[in-house]
Amino acid sequence: MPRNQLEARRGRPRDSRRDEEILTAVLRLLEEVPYADLTMAAIARSAGVGKPTLYLRWSTKASVVTDALVHVLAVEPFPDLGDVRADLVAGLRAMIRLFDTTAAGRVLPGLVADLHRDHDLIAAFDERYFQPRRASIRCVLRRGIERGELPAGVDVELVVDALIGPVYYRLLTRPGPIETSADDLVDLVLRGCRG
């Protein structure tokens, strides 16, 4: 879906390799400089394109970084292992590992601050980054309800917040690795659903 969205938005399919090179350059740069110090000029230089070419595709740093995060570090859907606890633990562990080991975790705090200044952009980021992950967790919970592992009346949106909220809270408010135990958090929340 991100690929199709990208092409639909930009038009000509023959440009998609160049777009890919630019997004890869963004992620490479973010391994070296903090988001706040990244510039459009540095992105153009690193991708080997002119600034007009870059600006033709993306009008702001926040928009090209959002695309880089969404397109290249695609959100891994939570798995379907046939057991609600196993799905949630595996999905949360993968999410924590992604934040701890890739540019996604380092860039999000600065990006989130910039997104708050641009309502269109946060809407796009929400639609393409946060919502797909929430949708994936919703599916896990609905399968759990269908299998009778969770009560039918469970407040799915609240449970999604309770599962990913503590992980984002740790990521955004404290540098360094996220110490949250996926197992313990999932057990607490699942007991809460059933209790």
Added chain:
Amino acid sequence: MPRNQLEARRGRPRDSRRDEEILTAVLRLLEEVPYADLTMAAIARSAGVGKPTLYLRWSTKASVVTDALVHVLAVEPFPDLGDVRADLVAGLRAMIRLFDTTAAGRVLPGLVADLHRDHDLIAAFDERYFQPRRASIRCVLRRGIERGELPAGVDVELVVDALIGPVYYRLLTRPGPIETSADDLVDLVLRGCRG
């Protein structure tokens, strides 16, 4: 305690009124401009002091904004109403109201991004902003354990994360009011503790 810390750090007590005026000016400015657009020059101008006077007290924008948030919008401790659920619901509601109705909520996303670039500063912010609130919630949970409302083996740090994580997640990743229901979140987490 914030007042004492301020005086201990700055020395001469006769300066405390001027400090107060500067911190009030910071909060007034943050009602009008986003954190990212705030400058030390604008703070000095608005407080009616020279830039050297301002820099003598605070070396960076992030440090004076942190002090403004901690000192003027003091963290309200969670109450002691004799019932763990009542304490948590009242405390979370007050926290959500603070974020929804004061500069604290609007300034935190930008400030958090800046804090990630300065490890000393995030340590100070953690010690003076996040930790007092966590300590206050820990007290609520310990009183609940003493009264037999919660099992003795409850993972207090995990429960604190589960209670405030979803609120910060909403605040930091989505503009507009925080829709989290304090009642529903507390009920989910307390069932998880007891289940």
